[in-house]
Amino acid sequence: MSAATTELTPVDESLSGPAALPPYSHELAWPDGMAPFKVVDDGTQGDPYAHYAWMRDNAPVLRAASPVSDVWFISRYDDVRKAMRAPKVFSSQVVDPVPLTFLTLFDAPNHTRLRQVVAQAFTPKAIARFEDRVRENAHKYLDPMIAAGGGDAVDDYAIPLSMSTISALLDVPASDFEKMKFWSDETFSYFGRLARNAQGTGTDEQSTFEFFAYLKDTMERLYREESESVGGHIARMWKEGLLSEKEAKELCAFVFVAGHDTTTILLANAFRVFSEQPELLDRIRQNPADANLFVEELARFRGTVQRASRITTEDVEVAGVRIPAGAIVRLLPAAANRDSAKYPDGETFNIDRNTDGHLGFGHGVHSCLGAPLARLETVVTVELLAAKLGSLTLNNDKPIEYVRGNNLTNSGPEHLYVELEKFNA
Amino acid sequence: MSNNKLTVIDREGSTHDLQWEPDQTLMEALRDNDLPVLASCGGTASCATCHVFLEKEVFDTLAERSEDELELLVDAEGYQECGSRLSCQLAFSQDLNGVTVTLAPEE
Ligand code: HEM
Numbered sequence: 097m098s099a100a101t102t103e104l105t106p107v108d109e110s111l112s113g114p115a116a117l118p119p120y121s122h123e124l125a126w127p128d129g130m131a132p133f134k135v136v137d138d139g140t141q142g143d144p145y146a147h148y149a150w151m152r153d154n155a156p157v158l159r160a161a162s163p164v165s166d167v168w169f170i171s172r173y174d175d176v177r178k179a180m181r182a183p184k185v186f187s188s189q190v191v192d193p194v195p196l197t198f199l200t201l202f203d204a205p206n207h208t209r210l211r212q213v214v215a216q217a218f219t220p221k222a223i224a225r226f227e228d229r230v231r232e233n234a235h236k237y238l239d240p241m242i243a244a245g246g247g248d249a250v251d252d253y254a255i256p257l258s259m260s261t262i263s264a265l266l267d268v269p270a271s272d273f274e275k276m277k278f279w280s281d282e283t284f285s286y287f288g289r290l291a292r293n294a295q296g297t298g299t300d301e302q303s304t305f306e307f308f309a310y311l312k313d314t315m316e317r318l319y320r321e322e323s324e325s326v327g328g329h330i331a332r333m334w335k336e337g338l339l340s341e342k343e344a345k346e347l348c349a350f351v352f353v354a355g356h357d358t359t360t361i362l363l364a365n366a367f368r369v370f371s372e373q374p375e376l377l378d379r380i381r382q383n384p385a386d387a388n389l390f391v392e393e394l395a396r397f398r399g400t401v402q403r404a405s406r407i408t409t410e411d412v413e414v415a416g417v418r419i420p421a422g423a424i425v426r427l428l429p430a431a432a433n434r435d436s437a438k439y440p441d442g443e444t445f446n447i448d449r450n451t452d453g454h455l456g457f458g459h460g461v462h463s464c465l466g467a468p469l470a471r472l473e474t475v476v477t478v479e480l481l482a483a484k485l486g487s488l489t490l491n492n493d494k495p496i497e498y499v500r501g502n503n504l505t506n507s508g509p510e511h512l513y514v515e516l517e518k519f520n521a
Numbered sequence: 522m523s524n525n526k527l528t529v530i531d532r533e534g535s536t537h538d539l540q541w542e543p544d545q546t547l548m549e550a551l552r553d554n555d556l557p558v559l560a561s562c563g564g565t566a567s568c569a570t571c572h573v574f575l576e577k578e579v580f581d582t583l584a585e586r587s588e589d590e591l592e593l594l595v596d597a598e599g600y601q602e603c604g605s606r607l608s609c610q611l612a613f614s615q616d617l618n619g620v621t622v623t624l625a626p627e628e
């Protein structure tokens with residue numbers, strides 16, 4: 097069978113006895129001025145791409161110490177791709193039993209069953225129905241920013257757009273917005289504590305329960321109103337006994353949280369790239385269809401999800417390093433996406449390159465469910481920025497502030513201050 | 522180009538007659554007609570949740586499966602050497618008008 101070349105290399109026990117473990121990240125000779133890569137960011141990894149480049153070349157399987165266990169980081173394209181295609185070896189069920197009904201935490205067959213519940217609502221056909229709404233909202237948030245000469249691309253634009261879109265999808269009122277955002281951040285933190293040994297906020301458990309109570313009330317309402325939204329769909333599954341109340345609430349929460357931060361950062365990164373390649377404003381104004389190229393290259397070059405957590409179910413060799421069974425692994429799609437072995441000159445943003453096969457929305461059974469929606473929001477944004485702006489620059493007095501702390505998954509700006517000038521034809 | 526006709530046998534054995542539009546892959550035709558085809562990976566030959574069986578006569582007329590496709594299929598539930606395909610890897614073709622497709626069991 098011709099599949100052999102892409103298969104993972106099983107470890108031959110008879111030849112190799114217990115293999116030596118590679119040195120820890122903090123024992124390696126990192127270049128001057130570059131702090132060793134850590135499991136929990138202490139502020140040196142806000143923009144992690146220099147670390148990734150060094151890792152791809154020098155430590156494509158990097159072992160890092162953490163108080164709980166070793167964590168293995170995989171950074172080359174071929175290795176990350178192979179692992180994402182092998183869910184039986186690189187399992188997503190990193191916590192057993194699974195504490196919350198979040199798709200990213202399940203393997204088949206539960207994964208398949210739960211994903212089926214929400215999948216229909218996220219097909220490109222289903223998402224196309226939201227296009228007008230997204231476009232309308234995008235105008236609504238962008239115009240005042242332009243009138244003011246600029247602002248924070250995150251707080252003034254990306255958060256309102258991603259929150260209003262995901263709220264529309266679940267059919268919760270936009271007026272509950274602030275509350276939802278707070279809850280969603282707190283739930284993220286609570287989940288991090290349960291599933292990833294993160295620190296938590298102290299109030300996250302209480303807030304998560306409030307969020308779930310709110311979602312239950314919302315589902316009762318959506319069921320009564322026979323809502324066609326994702327929320328309505330989940331509510332019906334619950335009332336018909338296909339999902340438990342716990343599963344239904346947590347699935348709603350999951351869809352909400354999964355779609356909020358990720359998209360916010362991707363949208364903010366679109367502003368950033370325009371500031372770095374201002375000629376793209378003209379190009380896309382003249383050829384709006386090129387917005388699609390921009391967005392695929394953006395997902396490759398500055399995608400949001402940096403890491404995907406897995407646990408090995410058996411010993412496995414990757415890039416010549418033997419990873420033991422039961423190891424906690426973080427696949428680094430964002431590092432893989434800049435691997436020049438796959439994408440020549442991979443550290444350059446080039447909308448004319450072939451982006452096929454990029455891992456910005458994942459790969460395999462856990463591929464991003466929200467990708468059609470995230471693409472829609474970002475394409476609309478890129479088109480509008482180009483149509484409306486003559487110039488977009490970063491505000492020199494206020495440097496980019498990066499997301500960090502609990503949220504290691506998603507890397508990107510927490511605040512990105514821009515100056516905007518209207519395009520005058 | 523006009524639509525193909527397509528007959529689908531689902532996992533319960535019921536038959537469905539569908540239109541397969543020229544701009545759809547077979548997976549898209551199945552999914553967009555609300556058949557339970559999960560297509561988790563969105564059509565990138567990486568999840569095998571769009572696995573279907575074709576009749577041998579039809580199967581034999583198709584181009585070879587890619588390495589990526591085969592790698593997933595050999596591990597998939599119910600794999601048939603001369604029948605299993607990832608439906609996302611099958612583009613529309615008028616030669617496929619009137620074929621019958623059976624959904625493979627879910628894992
Ligand atoms: C509307 C917004 C979004 C929603 C609703 C959403 C939803 C989801 C869900 C439910 C999953 C888990 C799928 C599963 O485990 O079966 C997922 C995975 C993923 N998403 Fe998204 N997402 C959104 C936006 C984004 C964005 C903007 C990015 C990055 C550019 C992204 C990147 C990913 C990646 C890389 C994975 C795979 C994780 C893994 O392999 O463990 N998502 N998404």
Ligand code: HEM
Nearest residue numbers: 283284285287288292294350353354403404405502504505
């Ligand atoms: C698009 C959907 C999602 C994707 C792709 C995703 C994937 C990941 C990945 C890749 C990691 C980073 C590696 C790790 O530390 O395990 C992670 C960690 C984390 N996730 Fe998710 N997840 C998603 C949804 C959620 C949801 C719904 C929550 C909370 C409700 C959440 C909260 C967290 C937190 C707090 C961490 C902790 C990171 C740390 O400090 O170690 N994520 N997730």
Ligand code: FES
Nearest residue numbers: 562564568569609
């Ligand atoms: S849709 Fe994933 S392999 Fe076809």
